[in-house]
Amino acid sequence: MNGKPGESGPAESRRAGSRMRLAGLVRKEFLQILRDPSSIAIAFLMPVVLLFLFGYGVSLDAEHMPVGIVVEKPDQDTSRFLGSFRQSRYFEPVLLSTMPEAVEALESGTIDAIIHLRQDFSKKRKTSGDAPMQVIVNGVDANTARILSGYIEGAWIRWLGHEAIAEGTDLKIPVQMEHRVWFNSELRSRNYLVPGLIAIIMTLIGALLTAMVMAREWERGTMEALMVTPVARREIILGKLIPYFTLGIGGMALSVLLAVFLFNVPLRGSVIVLFAASSLFLLTALGMGLLISILAKNQFVAGQAAIIVTFLPAFILSGFIFDINSMPAPIQVITHLIAARYFVAILQTIFLAGNIWSVIAWNALALVVMSTVFLGISRRKFRKRLE
Amino acid sequence: MWRRVFALTVKEFLALLKDKKSRLVVFIPPLVQLLVFGYAATFDLKNVPFAVYNEDRGNFSRELLSRFRGSGNFTEVAALRNEGEISSVINRKEALLVIHIGPEFSRNLLKGGTSPVQVIVDGRNSNTAMLAMNYARTIVNEFNRTWSERSGRTGPPAHLVTRAWFNPNLESRWFIVPGIVGLLTLVVTTLVTALSVAREREQGTFDQLLVTPIRPVEIIIGKTLPGFFIGIAEATIIILATVFWFDIPLRGSVLTLYTGIILFILSAIGIGLMISSLATTQQQGLLGAFLFLVPAIILSGFTTPIANMPPFLQDLTLLNPLRYFMVILRGVFLEGAPFHRLINQFWPMAVIGMVNLTIAGWLFRHRLY
Missing domain, CATH: 3.40.1710.10 (abc type-2 transporter like domain)
Incomplete structure (x- = not known):
């Protein structure tokens, strides 16, 4: 080769050899995937089943909430008030005659709130012009309780408006709040939960795929067989990453299709950016799984570790459902170590808001750092175990 | 019979706790998670x-x-x-x-x-x-x-006086932290049991166990007890932390709470053992546990209400023991629910536990390879 066989020859043939070995490993891994359907099931079946279950199952949109209404002395005033509840899709009004009955229903969970209009409601309304309406909500689920009292307030304001029109006056509120919600005007919780779920499902799949695959090689003793061949450690790791990365991206593509066509989540950003960000995240998740499987000496520990460091943190600390800004400062610091946090931010932005570079760039950078760290440590630890 | 069961139980405990790493993994991570998630999992907005x-x-x-x-x-x-x-x-x-x-x-x-x-x-x-x-x-x-x-303007003719019962300041921590008791107990108990039979099958010691005079019922009991005690210990530690560290009020009776815990742990062990007896390797056992845990947690009402789900999924959650336990935990902690009001949550867990334990016992004998 170009007249200097002594110098460039070995280096070049080494490189060619490396490529060949890597191609061989990748081919072997693909064959294994094709013959043993379990990894295909993890990569393609799992996202579909999980996204389907969770896309429908995880929802914060409360509708048809059972509300008990106790009217001690029904008359025209109170029936108009009831009407404003019957029209709303948020409530399922249940008429109850006495307060003890309503309390019993609240305690047993058949209703979520009680609205109590006392006997003197109409009288007070006419004489003093300010009648109290008692509202009791079951506060156990604080979030739902807050949403419910917001809806009750909305129904109350609507009723006031109707009353004012009926009496021919206009309702004078000093300051009227007009709200506009950007990116998700109907406040559909699915629009932000489904992109977040994709991040969680990809975390699971990435970590499971690699943890399973590496453990299998150790278990069957084929890893030791690989050690005595000229294959470099880097090549072993790459040989594992490339096929499972391909599988993972396939699963990701499937999830995005489901999100857009089944759950009707708008995809406002570009598909290419989405693909690039997903690749980065998948590398991080695979690196995490790789590291776990290398560090854990037995499968019990590996299994516990996989659930503890991947699924649960991705579920709770990623900002997917709980707002990170509202967490105490030390916890906010911890969330920076959760790869899913960055991916959730990117996904929610790309899906709902579009290509907003200031959000995407920083989070993508964090993913680059994390994947480098995970893969780097994996490579070092991998060598140590072999010595 | 009890001597054999006792011997098996001791052996199971040893298998589980002799390794320092598995010892740590059973107790330390759940506590760390309780602390982190207890503070992190909040729907209340600040700043x-x-x-x-x-x-x-x-x-x-x-x-x-x-x-x-x-x-x-x-x-x-x-x-x-x-x-x-x-x-x-x-x-x-x-x-x-x-x-x-x-x-x-x-x-x-x-x-x-x-x-x-x-x-x-x-x-x-x-x-x-x-x-x-x-x-x-x-x-x-x-x-x-x-x-x-x-x-001096006239206000609206009627106003709302809103009060929240059981959780007057509407702190979502009061809702989430008792839920974490169920979440972590489920994860630990299922993992401990899901691998127990699979490990023996993989190592070939299960066949040896089957040819000894020990009967399947005794194997079930021997395999159940370690997970049971670890689950109870785990739940107790977390409940103590919930009450004394997070200051969540425990208004109901401890007896009612523990009735729920015992039934819940039994149902979790039943599911774990069934997964374990279906699996031939620990790998499969682990995957099975994972595939059960993830939906069980997400579809339990832990963070998002079951009432918001479409009807077919609501029906599906009836198979999930965590669903019932969530109601018991929040009922006993916050509402001070008496025993009789929770009976409808107790019996489904007992049924789930019994059915799964029976299937697991049957599988011991009928799945031999």
């Missing part, structure tokens, strides 16, 4: 970053804004000077909420008219957006009430 675009020069807009700043829920991050800045500050996630007050605000108020205030919210997280709007509306309503009183 919502908001920006202000105030075109009004009067006092009243300033008074309204100071109510936002003083509420503890909002933190002002920027004062905008033109309308164009609104979109950039929201797009970049610097502010969740922008309050836009028009130039006529104070003048209109003084004239006795209605002044609009525009609130623009980032809807990327619709729940946060809705809560932030609710907080904002509460502040505006309070402002209106004081203004009406001060200016």
Whole structure:
């Protein structure tokens, strides 16, 4: 080769050899995937089943909430008030005659709130012009309780408006709040939960795929067989990453299709950016799984570790459902170590808001750092175990 | 019989706890998670970053804004000077909420008219957006009430007096932390049992066990007890932390609570053992546990209400023991629910546990390879 066989020859043939070995490993891994359907099931079946279950199952949109209404002395005033509840899709009004009955229903969970209009409601309304309406909500689920009292307030304001029109006056509120919600005007919780779920499902799949695959090689003793061949450690790791990365991206593509066509989540950003960000995240998740499987000496520990460091943190600390800004400062610091946090931010932005570079760039950078760290440590630890 | 069961139980405990790493993994991570998740898992909004675009020069807009700043829920991050800045500050996630007050605000108020205030919210997280709007509306309503009183205007003919029972300050931590008791107990118990039979099958010691005089029932009991005691210990530690560290009120009776815990752990062990007896390797056992745990946690009502799910999924959750345990935990902790009100939660867990344990015992004999 170009007249200097002594110098460039070995280096070049080494490189060619490396490529060949890597191609061989990748081919072997693909064959294994094709013959043993379990990894295909993890990569393609799992996202579909999980996204389907969770896309429908995880929802914060409360509708048809059972509300008990106790009217001690029904008359025209109170029936108009009831009407404003019957029209709303948020409530399922249940008429109850006495307060003890309503309390019993609240305690047993058949209703979520009680609205109590006392006997003197109409009288007070006419004489003093300010009648109290008692509202009791079951506060156990604080979030739902807050949403419910917001809806009750909305129904109350609507009723006031109707009353004012009926009496021919206009309702004078000093300051009227007009709200506009950007990116998700109907406040559909699915629009932000489904992109977040994709991040969680990809975390699971990435970590499971690699943890399973590496453990299998150790278990069957084929890893030791690989050690005595000229294959470099880097090549072993790459040989594992490339096929499972391909599988993972396939699963990701499937999830995005489901999100857009089944759950009707708008995809406002570009598909290419989405693909690039997903690749980065998948590398991080695979690196995490790789590291776990290398560090854990037995499968019990590996299994516990996989659930503890991947699924649960991705579920709770990623900002997917709980707002990170509202967490105490030390916890906010911890969330920076959760790869899913960055991916959730990117996904929610790309899906709902579009290509907003200031959000995407920083989070993508964090993913680059994390994947480098995970893969780097994996490579070092991998060598140590072999010595 | 009991001597054999005892011997098996001792052996199971040893297999589980002799390794330092598995010992650690059973107790330390759940406690760390309790602490981290207990603080992290909250729907309450604090320090919502908001920006202000105030075109009004009067006092009243300033008074309204100071109510936002003083509420503890909002933190002002920027004062905008033109309308164009609104979109950039929201797009970049610097502010969740922008309050836009028009130039006529104070003048209109003084004239006795209605002044609009525009609130623009980032809807990327619709729940946060809705809560932030609710907080904002509460502040505006309070402002209106004081203004009406001060200016002698007539207020609305009726007003709402809202109170929350069982959780008067509507702290979502009171809802989430008792749920974590169920979550972590489930994870630990299922993992401990899901691998127990699979490990023996993999190592070939299960066949040896089957040819000894020990009967399947005794194997079941021997395999159940370690998971049972570890589950009880785990749950007790977490409950103590819930009461003494997180200050969550425990209003019901401890006896009712433990009835629930025992039934719940039995049902979790039943599922774990069934997964384990189906699996031929630990790998499969682990995967099976994973595939059960993830949906069981997400579809349990732990974070999002079951009532919001479509009917077919609501029916599916009837198979999930965690679903019943969540109701018991929150009922006993917050509502002080008496024993008889929770009977409908107790029996399904008992059924789930019995059915799975029976299937597992049957599989011991009939799945031999």
